[in-house]
Amino acid sequence: xxxxxxxxxxxxxxxxxxxxxRTGDWLLVDPVRALKVLRPGDVALARLDVxxxxxxxxxxxxxxxxxxxxxxxxxxxxxxxxxxxxxxxTARLLAGAGIPHPVTRLLTSATPAREWTGPVVVKPRFGxxxxxxxxxxxxxxxxxxxxxxxxxxxxxxxxxxxxxxVPPSGFDxxxxxxxxxxxxxxxxxxxxxxxxxxxxxxxxRVPTAPPADALRLAVEAxxxxxxxxxGVDLLPDGDGWxxxxxxxxxxxxxxxxxAGDVFGxxxxxxSRRVEARPAxxxxxx
Numbered sequence: 001x002x003x004x005x006x007x008x009x010x011x012x013x014x015x016x017x018x019x020x021x022r023t024g025d026w027l028l029v030d031p032v033r034a035l036k037v038l039r040p041g042d043v044a045l046a047r048l049d050v051x052x053x054x055x056x057x058x059x060x061x062x063x064x065x066x067x068x069x070x071x072x073x074x075x076x077x078x079x080x081x082x083x084x085x086x087x088x089x090t091a092r093l094l095a096g097a098g099i100p101h102p103v104t105r106l107l108t109s110a111t112p113a114r115e116w117t118g119p120v121v122v123k124p125r126f127g128x129x130x131x132x133x134x135x136x137x138x139x140x141x142x143x144x145x146x147x148x149x150x151x152x153x154x155x156x157x158x159x160x161x162x163x164x165x166v167p168p169s170g171f172d173x174x175x176x177x178x179x180x181x182x183x184x185x186x187x188x189x190x191x192x193x194x195x196x197x198x199x200x201x202x203x204x205r206v207p208t209a210p211p212a213d214a215l216r217l218a219v220e221a222x223x224x225x226x227x228x229x230x231g232v233d234l235l236p237d238g239d240g241w242x243x244x245x246x247x248x249x250x251x252x253x254x255x256x257x258x259a260g261d262v263f264g265x266x267x268x269x270x271s272r273r274v275e276a277r278p279a280x281x282x283x284x285x
Contacts, residue, residue: 006271009034010047011058016251017047024267031060040071045229045270047076049249050085054124054131054154057085075228075270076248083225084248085126087161090225097224099217100242102163109150111159118142119165122149125158128247130198135165166235166242171206172197173214173234173241176252176262177222179272183265184256185210197233205255214241221246229266 007027010017021028029037031048038044044067048058061078068074083089091104105111107122119137122145127133132149136142142162149155168190176184191202199205210218218232221243231250234241256262 005038005042006267007034007038007042007044008047009044009060009064010049010249011060012049014251015253019263020045020266023261023263024271026267031063034067035063038067038070038072041073043073043075043271045075046078046081047249048081050126050128054126054128055157056126057081076230077226080226080228080230081248084227084230084246087123087125087127087245090246091161091163093224094221094243094246097220099221099224100237100240102166102242102244104161104163106159107146107162108159109156120162121165122146122160122162124154125161126154129200130196132160133196133198135195166237166244168195169236172244173208173210173236174250174252174256175210175214175218175232175234176229176250176256176266177218177227177232178229178266178269180219180222181265181269182210182215182218182258183269184252184258184262186252186256205253207255207257209258217241217243229270 005027006024007029008017008021009029009031011030017028034044046064048060051058064074064078068077083093088104088106091101094101120142121133121135123133134145136145149160171187171189174186174188175182185208187206187208188197188199188203189206190197194201197203214234217234221232222230225246227248231247233244235244252262254262
């Protein structure tokens, strides 16, 4: 029997995927190829993302299930990918774990929107890149935004979510958690005149040393979705933090590095056969 191999399963050769695979000497394969080359005892990190059409997760979830049935260990398995990409499910899991998160409700064409009191943020249920994320500071603004999205395929098939607005501070804190260790972090500082912190919308990344309470909260959020490798976005809220999102296909760069290279820290954490006690951060040793 050959030695255990590691693989990264994804459709896109993004800079994050390519660098992770190269750093860990992992195979980088799509779900179809994974079914052909992976064997029982191998370990694979699933990095399926949201569809560009925002109406669900990329194809390949069935392949992940088949690989698991064959004896391949799947990190970020289908249940984790669904728990992170479906923002409504994320909200329910975080609420169930007692983790601070904006009040979240499902919005469909049949939802009586006037029952919701703002200000609110409306997002696609399966969203990314800041697309169609809208802040609505009045009932009239909410009605106008609903009218503008109600004919989109993603809204008709999946709906949107409405979240209570966490007052923007001009930045958020994104932490990368790999098997219950915070191994990377940056501040994402909004572009001038923009309240959202997506890099796709002009935000810039600023290296940071996150505080202990943020580290603990990120680890708890990753645990709530059973995430092997996730990004956790935090916003300051009073004296603490609130979890805004958990990203199951998080993209990151060398700017996220805390102690040593972030890509090396991720692959080292994910390559362990058995995780010992949860660690808050790689800075400790």
